[in-house]
Amino acid sequence: MLAKLTGFLLLGFIRLLTGAQARWYGCPPKAEQRIYFANHQSHADLVLIWAALPHELRSITRPIAAKDYWTKSNFRRWITTEVFNAVYVDRMGGKAPADAAPDPSAPVADPLEPLVAALQSGDSIIIFPEGTRGHADEPQPFKSGLYTLATRFPDVVLVPAWINNVQRVMPKGEVVPVPILCSVTFGAPVRVEPGEERRPFLDRARQAVMALRDV
């Protein structure tokens, strides 16, 4: 109840500040199982894409939240689990201990495990394949998680998305957000072609996201 109310108020607040405009180019908002993958420039990306999705899709779509950031305080943990219904992931690409000898037989906790579980239960997910927030104009090279998920769940539709302007709303270190229109552009679905290698696919996916910047 409290979560619903918070979600409702938050949605109104985000719309007032940013418009949270969803622009569907290439695919309609449709209740099928999807992986939305988007560029990542701010922690607020998660909130914006959540707000931009239409209500019917929001309830079946789970965004990915970086565990270290979104579980830092009780409030953050509560809002990501109760309101956004997020899936926590340990951020990949962090500093791997250099002296840890790679041991293929050791049971390493797979960071994709929570995402696989969410997909298996039929939910759609929102991921940021760059892994960390970018500060340049162009997104960083995509991490391989997207490819792994795409090959493991070939029936799930992969929808690229471009999130625009969020970093202007609340730059790092500021507390008060500024009203600036933001939009999320959803593009035509991509799929792993038969026999396509990891790297070419990831580059193609990244191009698909970047192409949405100018439509």
Added chain:
Amino acid sequence: MSYQFLRNMDASQQISALFLIVFGVLMGFSVYGFVQSLREQPDTPLGDARRMELYNARGLLKTSWLMVTIFWVGWVLGDGVANALFGIVAFFALREFITLSPTRRGDHRSLVLAFFVVLPVQFWLVATRHFDLFTVFIPVYVFLALPVVSVLADDPQRFLERNAKLQWGIMVCVYGMSHVPALLLLNFPGYEGKGAFLVFFLVFVVQTCMVVQHMVGIKLKRPASVPNISKSFSWVHWGVGVLAASVLGALLTGITPFKPGQALGLAFIAAVSGSLGHLVMKALKRDRGVTSWGFQGMSVTGAGGLLDRVDALCFAAPVFFHSVRWYFGL
């Protein structure tokens, strides 16, 4: 017969009737949309297109409901709420303006100040009838305060440009817009409580000028006078538009506290400043390489930008307001 019936009602009953009609139409569309959404769409490109159409139509309908409801609430609750409503319009207009004016990190605090301090204070000054302070608050005090805040962010890159943009946005969207509700509160002797008609006079005259100018442009092809800024603007069309607006103003004398000659003159002033202000805003859009203030073709109104609709008013309102105040010594 129904016309006679409408004529015999008093002003507030007429407005109620208008709202009833609009709400009825919206209700009809909503029911139709709901029935349509019950039909199953096939998983074909055609079905996808229909789904997209329904989605867009639903968004537009929702916006219309919201706007009409807001206007209705504003009308029911009186001047204070109407003032707040214009404040909200100014907020959305400034949001569109800032979105298309690249700012840097160092501008963040100035922007916060502009949206959350300057804007509310300006409209509060209107509501409390501090007419002298409200006239100088932005051009004098804010004009100094905002650059100081930007300076403290310690970023000299494109400093003049960034500050000029913010200043312009505030002047047009906040300062200009705040003069519209100020008309509601102007105290004409023997005209108390009828400020709404002055607002109506201003809006109607300015919009007529714009529409006539546009229609004449379609019927009567003339070479553009400033082709690099506007493909459609020509002095001939403009002259016809202003003339039509001035005549309309004179015809509307009955609802204003003016004499016919004064109404004609004030309508002329409002039409000239509104239409030329619109042209100036076109130049700003050209500079940014966009055709509309709406974000990539979409905005709160669902089509085009809000600022595109109200920019003429933002320029006309301060000129009209101060002309009236000066001429009648109010």
